[in-house]
């Protein structure tokens with residue numbers, strides 16, 4: 752069993768690398784991939800760079816080239832749901848693309864023909880995560896994550912995403928990874944720790960909390976690996 756662990760930014764992947772052994776580094780398709788071992792498990796790690804296109808490329812390479820059989824994503828997100836505070840963990844139950852728009856042709860937001868608005872996360876990985884959270888007394892929230900190629904720092908836009916997709920959090924890669932994993936039939940789990948509230952202060956908060964929230968997410972991913980050993 753080989754497990755892919757993905758982030759979008761160096762800050763999201765560096766804390767995970769520090770737990771790995773036998774790290775080998777590869778350059779492929781203009782990105783760096785790390786093959787490593789974690790307590791005997793084969794792992795491939797990479798940060799994709801920001802956004803849906805880079806995320807799709809990295810997820811595809813991890814599955815097609817590195818033969819990953821499951822994919823775990825670790826990173827940060829902006830909160831939509833008011834119950835989500837900075838540092839809180841949210842696992843995606845399903846994901847959608849908030850910036851996908853061919854409504855001019857009568858389709859709903861987030862939909863293109865032969866696609867679907869929401870892609871559901873793997874139930875077993877979600878179940879595992881919830882059990883770990885319960886055992887460790889961690890308040891892991893679950894909800895809908897909306898993805899788009901925009902950093903949202905605007906209460907109106909955030910409200911629109913909330914009302915259109917019933918989303919609880921937003922970020923810039925998750926749904927792209929979900930589309931790729933769904934197409935290749937690879938179970939996936941998208942975990943995010945909140946870095947900001949996608950409001951006027953989002954840019955400032957993101958910079959302030961990126962490192963800390965990334966570490967919170969990474970530590971939870973490590974506890975999942977511990978259970979998968």
Ligand code: ADE
Nearest residue numbers: 827828829902903922949
């Ligand atoms: N990731 C973390 N915060 C975000 C925001 N406000 N918009 C988009 N992606 C994010």
